[in-house]
Amino acid sequence: MKRKLHLILTLLTLATGSLYAQSKLDQDRAAIRSLGGFYKVTFDYGETFAPDTAYKNHPQYHASGYEWAVVEEESPKKIVIQHILVTGDSSVIKHWREDWVYEENKIVTFDKDNTWKTTALKTNETKGRWVQKVFQVDDSPRYESIGTWVHVDGRHEWHSECDSPLPRREFTKRNDYNVLRRGNRIYITPTGWMFEQDNQKIIRSASGDKLLAREKGYEEFIKADESKFNYAKTWWKTQQPYWTSVRQVWDEVYAQHAQVKLKGKTDGKLLYERLFDLADRSTKERWDAAKCKVETRKVIDGYLVAI
Numbered sequence: 001m002k003r004k005l006h007l008i009l010t011l012l013t014l015a016t017g018s019l020y021a022q023s024k025l026d027q028d029r030a031a032i033r034s035l036g037g038f039y040k041v042t043f044d045y046g047e048t049f050a051p052d053t054a055y056k057n058h059p060q061y062h063a064s065g066y067e068w069a070v071v072e073e074e075s076p077k078k079i080v081i082q083h084i085l086v087t088g089d090s091s092v093i094k095h096w097r098e099d100w101v102y103e104e105n106k107i108v109t110f111d112k113d114n115t116w117k118t119t120a121l122k123t124n125e126t127k128g129r130w131v132q133k134v135f136q137v138d139d140s141p142r143y144e145s146i147g148t149w150v151h152v153d154g155r156h157e158w159h160s161e162c163d164s165p166l167p168r169r170e171f172t173k174r175n176d177y178n179v180l181r182r183g184n185r186i187y188i189t190p191t192g193w194m195f196e197q198d199n200q201k202i203i204r205s206a207s208g209d210k211l212l213a214r215e216k217g218y219e220e221f222i223k224a225d226e227s228k229f230n231y232a233k234t235w236w237k238t239q240q241p242y243w244t245s246v247r248q249v250w251d252e253v254y255a256q257h258a259q260v261k262l263k264g265k266t267d268g269k270l271l272y273e274r275l276f277d278l279a280d281r282s283t284k285e286r287w288d289a290a291k292c293k294v295e296t297r298k299v300i301d302g303y304l305v306a307i
Contacts, residue, residue: 025102028130028149031156031188032079032100036071038229039192039221040064045169047201050213057213061169067095067221068229070236077102082243084232092232094239094276096142097135104131108144108254110163112178112204115261115307116141118254132160132184138272139246140262145184157187163202177201177212195219242282245292246275249300261305271303 042064047057066086073080083095103126108116130149134142143164150157164180165171183198197217203210253260262271278299282292 024128024151027151027156028102029076029079031149031151031158032081032130033071033074034188035098035186035193035221036069036081037192037221038224038226039067039069040224041067041222042218042220043169044219045167045197045215045217047213047215051211055213058174063169066224066228068232068236069221072097072240080247082236084229084236086229086232090231092235094137094243094279096137097139099133099135101131101133103127103129104146107131107146108133108141108260110141110143110165110179113261114165114264114305115259117259118257121146130158132158134164135250136272138275139243139250140271141260143182145182147184155187157185160184177203179204179209189220192221192223194221238283239279241289242279242287242292245289246296249293249296252297253300253304257304257307259307261307263303263305266302271300274299 042062044060044062046060050057068084068086070082070084071079072082079100080097081100082097085093085095087093104121105123105126106118106120108118110116126146128148129146131144131146133144136142143162145160145162147158147160150159161181161183164182166174166178166180179202181200181202183200185194185196185198187194187196195218197215197219199215199217201212201215203212264270266274275296278292278295281287282295287295
């Protein structure tokens with residue numbers, strides 16, 4: 001009788017644990033999916049500290065705009081969100097993209113000088129955790145980091161740390177550092193979500209890393225009226241098939257190269273400029289998926305540097 005009771009209690013414990021694990025994964029997925037939607041976004045950044053007392057903090061940065069975060073792809077362990085920046089009633093820009101992958105076994109890390117390296121992760125490093133992969137406007141790499149979604153006392157948040165290139169707000173304006181070490185914190189708010197950052201601006205060289213300055217950042221996404229995004233919806237419907245092909249080409253590049261290094265300009269143009277041109281051509285000339293991939297691969301190959 002005792003053995004039977006013990007067996008029943010064991011089975012109940014296992015079942016409860018299984019339900020909890022499933023419930024935790026469901027909560028993770030719900031939190032990530034809630035990042036999608038229609039938003040008014042404000043960007044606020046300010047430098048807070050520098051070890052060199054002669055260093056003068058750069059001016060604080062503030063900007064705002066409207067952004068549509070489209071849940072582009074969803075499966076049990078992967079969610080893809082494409083951000084579309086709305087700059088006017090009939091003006092939009094394909095913005096950054098974020099892929100969330102559950103228990104991913106590898107991560108792409110930024111080194112310096114437009115170079116990224118693929119690193120394998122151990123099982124104990126990935127258990128129950130999500131990798132957030134962030135891509136540039138042309139779907140080239142930007143940064144990837146891993147963290148655990150936490151759901152406690154009504155709070156839903158995710159923390160990570162990683163290295164990345166200079167942020168878009170600075171990479172054309174300064175060259176006194178070459179790595180941004182991001183302390184990322186994403187959390188859901190009653191009106192949308194917040195991307196809070198504690199960043200370090202790093203000078204990376206053969207002799208090691210040197211801290212230039214620390215920075216605090218807030219990107220607040222507040223739910224906005226969907227009607228403001230009608231033009232963006234129409235525009236993305238025509239562009240989306242091409243960019244699906246671009247994502248597939250980049251997946252092939254990552255599979256073929258353990259390290260990726262990209263050139264800056266080629267024949268006077270940046271990579272995103274060429275791919276944006278191809279996106280417009282593909283819609284006007286009605287390219288099929290095969291044509292999109294062939295033309296895209298030609299362009300991307302022209303920016304890859306052999307390592």
